[in-house]
Each structure stands twice: as C-alpha cells, then as structure tokens.
Amino acid sequence: MQKNAIVILILAILLAFSATGFSQASYDTLSIYDLQYVPDPVANDLSPYLGDTVVVKGMVMNNPRDLWIGARWSAYIIDQDSFPNPWSGFFVVQNDTFQPGTLFGFVEPGTICYFTGVVSEFSNFSQITLLDNNPLIPVEILSVGNPLPDPVLLTADDIDDRADAEQWESMWVKVEDATILNNAVSGNWASFTDASGGTAFMGEYFNWFRDRLNAGTYTWPPNGTSINVQGFTRDETAGYSINPRDTLDVVLLSDPPPVIANVSRNPGAPGSSDVVTVSANIEDNISVASARINYSVDWNAFQEVAMSAGIGGFTGDIPAQGDGAFVRYYISATDNVGGTSVFPGDTSMTSGGVYFYVVRDGNHSIRDIQYTWGYANDASGFNGYEVTVEGVVMTDSTDYVGDYWIQEARAPWSGIWVNDADHVFLKGDWVSVTGVVEENFNVTRINGTAASLVQAGFGEYEPxxxxxxxxxxxxxxxxxxxxxxxxxxxxxxxxxxxxxxxxxxxxxxxxxxxxxxxxxxxxxxxxxxxxxxxxxxxxxxxxxxxxxxxxxxxxxxxxxxxxxxxxxIEDNITAPLSYSLSQNYPNPFNPSTTIRYTLAQSGKFKLEVFNVLGQRVATLANQFQTAGAHQVTWDGRNDAGNSVGSGIYFYQLSGNNTTLTQKMILLK
Structure with a gap:
C-alpha cells in the first residue's frame, strides 16, 4: 500500500509539472543505441551526440542513491525493447540533488521513463545529465514495477579491452565460472579470469561495496576462489569493470582458499650479505596446511622455501644473493582441503606481476627503482621501502614547490620524482636522496627524508x-x-x-x-x-x-x-558565434569550483557571484577580455577573503549588453 501511494504521488506531481510548459517534445527523442553506438571504439568511443540535449527512454535498473557518485544521483538504464543486444545500456546522472522536481529521486528499479538531458562523457564513460535547472524537465514515468531481465552472459575476454567491451558499457551482465586472480587491485578492485583466458575486473561503484571496502569490513573473495559475478559494466581510466550491487551478485562456487595479505620483506633494499626475511598474514576459514615463498634468481627456475607460522603471521627466508642479482618472488598457501592461493594473484608477465628486488652493495640506482623487468604491473619492486639514490636535479625550486625531479643518466628508466619540501637545490646539482618509495596514483616517487649536495653545477641532461x-x-x-x-x-x-x-x-x-x-x-x-x-x-x-x-x-x-x-597558426580560427555561460563544475562543490564561459566579442566583462538575497558576494572578473573561451575558479570566499556559508549562489556574466546567469550550490 505504501509503495502504491508513492507511485500515485509521483504521477500527480508529473501531471502538475506537465502544465509548466517544459516538455520533452522540445528535443529529439533517441534510442540508447543511437547514443551509444560507435563504429570503431578503439579510435573513438565518445557518443556521437556528445553535448546535445536529447530525450531517451529506458528502464531504471538501480535506486539512484545506491551508486557512489559524490553529491549526485545516478542510475543505470537499459532499452527494454532491445536488451540483451549490444549497445542497449546507458547511464543517467542528476547533479543537483536539492532539486526534487526532476522526480529522479523517486524512481525505483523496474521503472520505465523518458529522460531529458545533455549527453556527456566522464573519462570516456557515456552518460546523460538531466536538465534540473533552466529549464527543469522532470522524468516522464511510463510504467512501474516491471521485472528486471536476466543479465546477458559474457566472458572475461568480452570485457577486457575497449574493442570488445565498449558495446557492453552500462549493460547488466554476468560472468560464470570465473576465478579471482587478484583481490587487492588498486582502487578497491579485484581481477578475475575464466575459460576464455581474458582478464576482467570487479569494481566498487555501488555503495554497498565501497563503504565496506573503505571501512575494512569486507574484502573481495580470496585469490583462487571460483565465482559467478553479475553487475553493471563501467568504462573507467583503469579499464572496464563489472560492478555488483551487493554480495548476492557475487556467488562463491568453491570453498575459499587461504587469504594472503600484508606481504613484506626485511631488509627492503638488501645487499649481498643479507638474508631476506619475507612475512605475510595468511588465514583460512578452517586451517592453513602449508605456506611457501616461491623465488627465482636471475630468471632461473622458481624454487620453494617453506614459511613457518608464528606470532603475527608466517615468515620465511630467501638466501643471500650476490651483488647485482635480480630476485623475483611470490607467496603460495594451501589449506586443509587442498585449496591453494597465490599472492600476487596474477603472476604472469603479460597481465600481472610479482615482488622483486635487485641486490646492491651500496646505493641502488634509479633504474633499479623504476625498471619493471617486462611485467605488466608497473609498480616499483621497492614500493614501501627506504632507498638511497643519486642524480642531477632537473627542475628549479619554483617549478613545483616542495618537489623536484632527478635523473641519473640520459636514458630510459633514469628519472624519478622526489617529494621533499625540506631541501632546496639548484637545477644542475648532483644530489643524494634517501626516502621511501611510493606509488602516487601509479607514478613512482620518493618521499625524501634526507638529501645532500654531492656536486654543485654538475649540469643538466639534455632531453x-x-x-x-x-x-x-x-x-x-x-x-x-x-x-x-x-x-x-x-x-x-x-x-x-x-x-x-x-x-x-x-x-x-x-x-x-x-x-x-x-x-x-x-x-x-x-x-x-x-x-x-x-x-x-x-x-x-x-x-x-x-x-x-x-x-x-x-x-x-x-x-x-x-x-x-x-x-x-590555424587559419580558420573565429570567435564564438554567441555568448555562453556554462554550468560550474563540480556542482554542488566544496571547497572550489570552475566556471567556464565564452565571449562572442572582446570588451569589458564582469563575472560576479550573488547570494539568494541578490547581494554581491564576490567579483571573479572585471576587466577587458578578448573574444573566446575563458575560465575562472571560485574558492568559496567573498571579496573580503572570508569563506561563505553553504547554500545556493548565482553567478552572473555581464558586458556588451549581455547578461547571463547560472545557479550553483556550495556544500560544507
């Protein structure tokens, strides 16, 4: 009864909005296929209607509040008339969640609607952003309570690269009889494979997983676990992922093997006299029967060293190796019923990686830190360990305050970024740097703890x-x-x-x-x-x-x-044909947002921010400006330099007998 009352309320609100004069009839109605299909995804996977305002029909597949998308609402939709054919899934976003008039916040899975908005791309992920302001056009609900279709059955190979996967973007899909390769991929992802031989990913785009993975109250199934997984595909910078809604979408087909985590070694940067002790936390739902270090020296066959259980986990020793030796290793463990897992989960060169180090009697080279030895995983083998390297400073102190770049040669693998606000050197100085290696969003750098000048004025390397x-x-x-x-x-x-x-x-x-x-x-x-x-x-x-x-x-x-x-210079450059003031991004925002606008003619223009009382809060621009594209960032401060409070603000562009206004929301 309560659900029926809500539906009746929604329909009543829709009828009220239809009388306002805003309607989908003002824009072209297109199919999801029209918005998604591209002939060559590798060359260009952007929607052919990018930037256009359109109307599209689709069935809502999730509650708009169930996805992690910041202070916004979003939902996957499918074309119920063509699903499960390729190119029949899409994504809907509402930026202003303080605007209930779109009715998007009321839709539930199984609701079929018309959506009106602007086609956009976020990191090559196609979506439609609802018109929630100037004009506001509510979704048009056609029917509710429709059953969700079964997911389309795919393989890991179908979604492991853009050429194959783009057609399944935003689709409701399922992969069966898959095996977890790595349950700790960067970004709270997990990788898996199946009989097709492809490697695909599970992502945490739904709040159920994101909240628990971030809180440490959930981990993906252990490496080696057999699963069925269903969810919605997403195109992200790191690759395509299947995003399950909750644990009901991840079905375990086998007893999980041991979970291996927190692998470390001591010392981290060994010399030829050092026995390297490798430690790991290994747990099983019943018991761990055995654990092993599998190591290789200079590309020779892998050897096994048994690990022993003790307080705080399992440990084992890799024997000391000669100066310059290259050592690879990974961990394997077997439980009482024969289930075996390895860590890292994918040790192949083509798609995975292993732990490794180079033995040096003395300082390691930058190449030792950077070189990946042909493995697809490009993280440094010294990630998390303290090293000392030398090189010539290639940047001035003002180029990037608190950081500098050094190189040891004019060669590949010879440069590294140093995060060090305590030492200032001149470009061309040869220096020694000690610090901990880290992967900063997939870029290797050293967090410097000590640095010294070795030779002033050594000279820069040529590019x-x-x-x-x-x-x-x-x-x-x-x-x-x-x-x-x-x-x-x-x-x-x-x-x-x-x-x-x-x-x-x-x-x-x-x-x-x-x-x-x-x-x-x-x-x-x-x-x-x-x-x-x-x-x-x-x-x-x-x-x-x-x-x-x-x-x-x-x-x-x-x-x-x-x-x-x-x-x-391009000969056909012309000024824009009209003035425009774009919606700020992000919106809502905290602490800052960017405003973009274009000017059809040069002249004196103002860009000002007002509160809801019409009082000017800040002047962002007030000068002569040339025709063309411009952008300004507002940091949420007034003209006196004080932070303003949360709320609705208006920004206005004026000049040359033109005035344009947009609304934005500051959330704190």
Whole structure:
C-alpha cells in the first residue's frame, strides 16, 4: 500500500509539472543505441551526440542513491525493447540533488521513463545529465514495477579491452565460472579470469561495496576462489569493470582458499650479505596446511622455501644473493582441503606481476627503482621501502614547490620524482636522496627524508628525442620514460579540450605518429594551460617530463622555455558565434569550483557571484577580455577573503549588453 501511494504521488506531481510548459517534445527523442553506438571504439568511443540535449527512454535498473557518485544521483538504464543486444545500456546522472522536481529521486528499479538531458562523457564513460535547472524537465514515468531481465552472459575476454567491451558499457551482465586472480587491485578492485583466458575486473561503484571496502569490513573473495559475478559494466581510466550491487551478485562456487595479505620483506633494499626475511598474514576459514615463498634468481627456475607460522603471521627466508642479482618472488598457501592461493594473484608477465628486488652493495640506482623487468604491473619492486639514490636535479625550486625531479643518466628508466619540501637545490646539482618509495596514483616517487649536495653545477641532461606516438598511452615504451625529460618536435595541437566533462588543464598534440596529452602539472601552467593552445597551432618543440595521471601518459613542461616557438597558426580560427555561460563544475562543490564561459566579442566583462538575497558576494572578473573561451575558479570566499556559508549562489556574466546567469550550490 505504501509503495502504491508513492507511485500515485509521483504521477500527480508529473501531471502538475506537465502544465509548466517544459516538455520533452522540445528535443529529439533517441534510442540508447543511437547514443551509444560507435563504429570503431578503439579510435573513438565518445557518443556521437556528445553535448546535445536529447530525450531517451529506458528502464531504471538501480535506486539512484545506491551508486557512489559524490553529491549526485545516478542510475543505470537499459532499452527494454532491445536488451540483451549490444549497445542497449546507458547511464543517467542528476547533479543537483536539492532539486526534487526532476522526480529522479523517486524512481525505483523496474521503472520505465523518458529522460531529458545533455549527453556527456566522464573519462570516456557515456552518460546523460538531466536538465534540473533552466529549464527543469522532470522524468516522464511510463510504467512501474516491471521485472528486471536476466543479465546477458559474457566472458572475461568480452570485457577486457575497449574493442570488445565498449558495446557492453552500462549493460547488466554476468560472468560464470570465473576465478579471482587478484583481490587487492588498486582502487578497491579485484581481477578475475575464466575459460576464455581474458582478464576482467570487479569494481566498487555501488555503495554497498565501497563503504565496506573503505571501512575494512569486507574484502573481495580470496585469490583462487571460483565465482559467478553479475553487475553493471563501467568504462573507467583503469579499464572496464563489472560492478555488483551487493554480495548476492557475487556467488562463491568453491570453498575459499587461504587469504594472503600484508606481504613484506626485511631488509627492503638488501645487499649481498643479507638474508631476506619475507612475512605475510595468511588465514583460512578452517586451517592453513602449508605456506611457501616461491623465488627465482636471475630468471632461473622458481624454487620453494617453506614459511613457518608464528606470532603475527608466517615468515620465511630467501638466501643471500650476490651483488647485482635480480630476485623475483611470490607467496603460495594451501589449506586443509587442498585449496591453494597465490599472492600476487596474477603472476604472469603479460597481465600481472610479482615482488622483486635487485641486490646492491651500496646505493641502488634509479633504474633499479623504476625498471619493471617486462611485467605488466608497473609498480616499483621497492614500493614501501627506504632507498638511497643519486642524480642531477632537473627542475628549479619554483617549478613545483616542495618537489623536484632527478635523473641519473640520459636514458630510459633514469628519472624519478622526489617529494621533499625540506631541501632546496639548484637545477644542475648532483644530489643524494634517501626516502621511501611510493606509488602516487601509479607514478613512482620518493618521499625524501634526507638529501645532500654531492656536486654543485654538475649540469643538466639534455632531453631525449621522442615521437608522440612512442610515449603515448598504450605504447610499449611509455612507462620507460616516466619522470625522464623528453622532447617532441614539430607538433600540432589537435585537441585543446580533450575532456568533454570538464577542463582539466590539458591539451593534445601530434607529430604524425600518434596523439599525446600535455598536462599543467608544473606551477607555470597550472590551471590554465589549454586556454592558450588552439587547435591547429604548430610548435617547433615541446620539452617536458613524461608523466602519468588519470589513465593517460602525458607531457609536463616545466615553464614557458620548454614550449618552442609557434611555427603555424590555424587559419580558420573565429570567435564564438554567441555568448555562453556554462554550468560550474563540480556542482554542488566544496571547497572550489570552475566556471567556464565564452565571449562572442572582446570588451569589458564582469563575472560576479550573488547570494539568494541578490547581494554581491564576490567579483571573479572585471576587466577587458578578448573574444573566446575563458575560465575562472571560485574558492568559496567573498571579496573580503572570508569563506561563505553553504547554500545556493548565482553567478552572473555581464558586458556588451549581455547578461547571463547560472545557479550553483556550495556544500560544507
């Protein structure tokens, strides 16, 4: 009875909204297939209707509050008329959850609706963002209580790369008879395989998993466990994932083998006289029968060393090895019924990795820290351990305050990022740095605890000449140049705004060998790099450190001297045909948000923030501005420099007889 009352209430509200004059009829009605299908996902997987306002029909597959998407609501939808065919799943987002008039907050799984919004992309994940303000168009509910279809049966190979997986984006899918490879993939993911031989991932996009994984009250099934998993596919920077709703979507098919965790070694950076003690926590639901260290020296066959149980876990020793020896190892454990697990779960070179170290009598080299030995997992073998390395400082203290980059040679694998706010060196100084190696969002760096000058004025290394295609995302040699100074020549700007969902200070260049991103990492460019680089512009060279973030390799120039002279300008550059004031991003926000706008003509313009009483809170811009695209960041402070309170604010662009206004929400 209560559910029926809610449905009646929703329908009554819908009728009231239909009288306001806002209707889906103002926009084209398209199918999910229309919005999703692309002929070549590898070349371009963005929706062909990106940026358009459209109407689409779909069946809601989850409660909009069940997904982790910050201060927003979202739901997967399917085309109930074409599912389970490819290209029949999509994703709906509402940014302003303080706006109940969309009725999106009332929909439940099994509700079929028309949704009106703007097609957008978030890290290549296609979605529609509902019109929740200027104009507000509520969802049109056609029917409720429809049964959810069975998921489409796929294999791990179907979703392990973009060429195969893009057609299943946002689909309700299932993989059977899979085996957990690694239950501790970065980002709270788990990897698995099946008889197809592919490697796919489970993700924690649903709050049930995210909350418990972050709190440490749940872990994915142990490596080696056989499972059936069903959920919704998502395209993220790290790959495609199946996202189950709760544990009912992850069915265990076998008794879980032992759980191996918290593997460590002592010493972390061994010399030739050091026996290396490896420790691990190993647990089983009944008992652990045996545990082993499997190790290999200089690519010889793996040998086994038994581990013994003691207070705090299991330990075993790898014998001392000669200076320069390369040692690989992983842990295996067997329980009382013969179930066996290994850690890391995927020890293959093509898709996984192992623990490893190089024996040195003296300091380790940067190459020792950076080199991945051909394994797909590019984390340093010294991750989490203290090392001492030497190299020449390649940045000034003002390039990135508190950090610097050093190189030991003009060669691949020779550079590393140092996080060290306590020591200031000059570019060209040869220094010694001691600190703990860490993976900072998949970039290897050293958290410096001690540093000293070895030789002043040693001199910088010249950049290594490269092509854009050789060091771009997906290139075999890209990882080798992480934190190494490189130079690309005769490049053309091919995309000044490569991220449709927002401006993240990047642009794309190409020298004819393949596209490569350029980032605003360093202080000279931070926040406004792509406002100065126009599509079609040609530059004689760009010198930069090779860097990785948000799923892409990219260049990070240090200052304006790293950008060569402009050798060509696109001839057909014209000013925008109209003025525009975009919705701020993110919204709601805390503590800051970015506002983008375009000007059809040059002139004096103001960008101001007002509260709901119409009182001016802050002036973000008040000067002569050229025609074109602009952006401003507001940090939630008024003109006096004081933080303002939570609430609704309006930002207004005015000038040249034009006034545009948008609403934003500050949440604290």
């Amino acid at each position: 290594i000449d490269q092509t854009t295609g050789n060091i771009t995302t997906g290139a075999d040699s890209a990882e080798a140049y992480e934190s190494v100074l490189v130079k690309v020549s005769n490049v053309t700007v091919t995309n000044p705004f490569p991220d449709p969902s927002g401006n993240f200070g990047e642009f794309v260049i190409d020298d004819g060998s393949g596209e490569l991103r350029v980032d605003d990492l360093f202080s000279a460019f931070r926040g406004n790099l792509d406002s100065a680089f126009v599509s079609g512009d040609k530059y004689s060279f760009i010198t930069a450190f090779h860097y990785y973030s948000f799923g892409n390799y990219k260049l990070a120039p240090r200052d304006s001297l790293d950008i060569g002279p402009l050798t060509g």
